[in-house]
Amino acid sequence: MSEMSGMGCSHGGRGSKRGNGSGDPDGDCGKYTRYTAEQVEVLEKVFAECPKPTFSDRQEMIHNYSILSNLEPKQIKIWFQNRRCREKQKKEANNLQSVNKKLTAANKLLKEENDRLQKQVSHLVYENEYIRQQLENISLDVTNTSCEPAVNSLQYSLRASNDPSGLLLVAKETMTEFFSKATGTLVDWVQLPGMKVLIDVFK
Amino acid sequence: MSEMSGMGCSHGGRGSKRGNGSGDPDGDCGKYTRYTAEQVEVLEKVFAECPKPTFSDRQEMIHNYSILSNLEPKQIKIWFQNRRCREKQKKEANNLQSVNKKLTAANKLLKEENDRLQKQVSHLVYENEYIRQQLENISLDVTNTSCEPAVNSLQYSLRASNDPSGLLLVAKETMTEFFSKATGTLVDWVQLPGMKVLIDVFK
DNA sequence: TGCTAATGAGCCGTAATAAA
DNA sequence: TTTATTACGGCTCATTAGCA
Structure with missing residues (x-):
């Protein structure tokens, strides 16, 4: 533990803590700060390469990108966690959607094929019946000597x-x-x- | 893996901060408290009846259910907000899923029907051929007489x-x-x- | 060696907040 | 209000240390 150094939750550049002793309505003890677009951009970039950075990876990125310096390691960790979660949800939704699309297309084809086969069957049944009739007629004729x-x-x-x-x-x-x-x-x-x-x- | 070592990454964060050095147990900022199962139960029950309670509705329920008395009106409000959101997401997911299920089922039926028809066609074609053959045979027989x-x-x-x-x-x-x-x-x-x-x- | 408590990661669900 | 985001409690899983 220890270093946590600065202590405060996020503070750093942001709204930082304010005197606080005051009767803040809701806590706000510095929690919940939206990250800037630049920060998110960097985070996204890293995420694209490595969606699951290790502890040292995270440490390193804080070190390499000064824009992230005001974020606690824990925040980075959480951000990646949430990001993975979102990715997963998005992926699942897309998956379902695409499966649905494929199923719909397949269904259409199957229906058409079914129709075709149905017609073919009708035709064959008719033809069959007809030929049978001929057979019958002929045999009747023949037996007439x-x-x-x-x-x-x-x-x-x-x-x-x-x-x-x-x-x-x-x-x-x-x-x-x-x-x-x-x-x-x-x-x-x-x-x-x-x-x-x-x-x-x-x- | 264990690099964790020093870093106070995780927890440490929580209880600590807040400027006041006083050893606040926890409550302090009053942020993020999980509601008890009983509380959720009551909230869910109300939600089932009325997913969108008005201000006075909320006031009333706090009054009626002592178990909610330790919650601020704002928290109740937020709870319903989040609840509606979750409901919606859940519903959308379920919808997709159910469509998927139906499509899959329809697909199965269509495939079976397709198979059946295919077989029927084969059979009919064969039968047809057979009858034709018979016709021919009969004619040959008759020729001899x-x-x-x-x-x-x-x-x-x-x-x-x-x-x-x-x-x-x-x-x-x-x-x-x-x-x-x-x-x-x-x-x-x-x-x-x-x-x-x-x-x-x-x- | 095997079992159990401790530790810490990640995921899930959700409280709480900001933005649209 | 709804939507998107930040943050956290809690649970599961895997690894590990300590004890029988």
Whole structure:
């Protein structure tokens, strides 16, 4: 202990103690003095390099920076303590905030992906159902033994591939047109009963 | 570590100072006294009801609770000030934290849902493929027994459904084959010269 | 050697004060 | 009044000295 020398709490350059004997309202016995901007600047600078100075570090800095000379070692110590505390709080808050941001972004992506998958599922389910239906129809046709219904199965299975919507329709129209022309103008065969069936198929 | 040695850094500071040499026990400056648990309890209770007591409110509570009688009105005032500040900070932190929790939970759910959908898609795609395969198999089976042309066209349509771009091509092939077989086996019409032309068209 | 009291650091919470 | 800062009581942890 000992040296404390000057004794008083902060005093030194600042408000220093005043006569004190007087009936000071609230104590003010020199406690609580705000450090000057210059002092804080120096302290911050040191803090950036070394947030946790040892006792000797602190001693040294008081020695090196005359602007801190009016501060007690204890004050320096406390200042660093408080500073670390503030840093920690700030860091925690920032951390949470940044985590929140990331989570929000991730959530958005996940939602979009979910949407996409949901649609894909819907589509697949539909497609699936459709193909199943074709399967059923075809097997029904086939069991009918006759060949004529087999032509129907062609129709169905062609419709089954109607997924890329439009394309087949075009094909169909093309065929219909072809037959129309074929039976009308292109060729003048004898009228065939079987041809009629074929044309109907493509209607 | 023990460098502490001499330096009176810490404590020494406290009791000492104050100019008056008198051995003041401690009270002196009257600064910084921790309130007792009982006092805090009472203060908290009031705070819960009224976080912002007026001057007269404060006066009153000092009067009503003897345990607070040794506190100055100013101290009560300050206590509420600090208390409000702490409350606010706490609330903000809690808010962030709770948002975080909710986001994390939502994230988890979304991930699970995503997984589920992903699996469902895989399953459906597989199932889809499987059914398609069956369609193809059936058509092959049927080919071996009868009605070849129609069944073949079924195969083509399957091909078409897998690759819509070749639809027209398939249609052409289908017709070609159909006519080819038709002129040969399917129907026993009289041989028609015009038919040959028709077939050429699809080549 | 092992246990316990003493010492001192750092952190937490908060009283008290100054500034905005 | 609210916000930011200074300062301190108190507790935990680690190191150490002293005693069994």
